[in-house]
Amino acid sequence: MTAMRGGVGNAHIFTRADRGTDRARRREVVIRAARDAFVDHGFHGASMEEISVRAQVSKPVLYNHFTGKVDLYSTVLQRYLDHMVGRIGDALRTTTGYENKARRMVSAYFDFVDEDDGAGYTLVFDTPVPSEPSVEGRVRIAMAECAALVAAELDAVGMDPYRARACAFGLVGASHLAARYWFDAGRPIPKIDAVDTTVALFWTGLSGIG
Incomplete structure (x- = not known):
């Protein structure tokens, strides 16, 4: 029994x-x-x-x-946001050298925008849900997490913490705008050329910051 x-x-x-x-x-x-x-x-x-x-x-x-469409959308959105932040983190962790890190970070952002023919980019940045502030808040938090990862790298090379965060938010914001323009314009130049142009802008500015 x-x-x-x-x-x-x-x-x-x-x-x-x-x-x-x-x-x-x-x-x-x-x-x-x-x-x-x-x-x-x-x-x-x-x-x-x-x-x-x-x-x-x-x-x-x-x-x-x-529970509803907002709950389902938030779940899908968060997966893409986590993927975006993960791409940036992996790019920074697996690269040595200041300029190489900047290039990998920019490249990771362009790759995210271009991935799956822009599916993640569309969901994260081009599907407004104005009646649900928590959705916009998720995007802001993810962008801040990306900037925090970059700021940590700048801190590690001795940059003042405030300047490191200011530069990090500038780098992430500029990467975001450059990648969005490139994608929305129909990818008018090869992605590697778009990345090189964006990195050149960053590197010219960062190389002059002590």
Whole structure:
């Protein structure tokens, strides 16, 4: 009897684990479907009904995973923001030399804007959700995290902390604007040339800062 109870208990545990795996898998399908819908139609143009059709789940199942469209959009957005910050962090950690770090940082930003034909860039910077301040706040926080990573590198070479943060926000902001212009203009020059031009602007200025 004891063995039988143990066997039933183990089966119950495995069943719960399987249900958890199925739920996580279904959630990922919903997130991917939502990402495509938001990229294609923007926040306001995408509907929960369309997302449920793309994900091949019922609307009750959809709302079982997310409280509403803002919740779902925020989840998709945060993944792209984390990816953007991760790209910048990886570029800085895996590079030596001041100018090389600047180049890798700029290149990482251009790569993010260009990735998946601009899908992440569109979601992060071109899908306004004016009725939801928390969405804009997520973007600001991610940009500040990128700047903090750059500022840490400038601190490490002895730059005054205030000047390091001021320069870091300038570098991140300029990279953002340059990459956006390049992408919105239809990639008029090769990406490597756009990166070189942006780095040249940075390096000319940074090389004169003690």
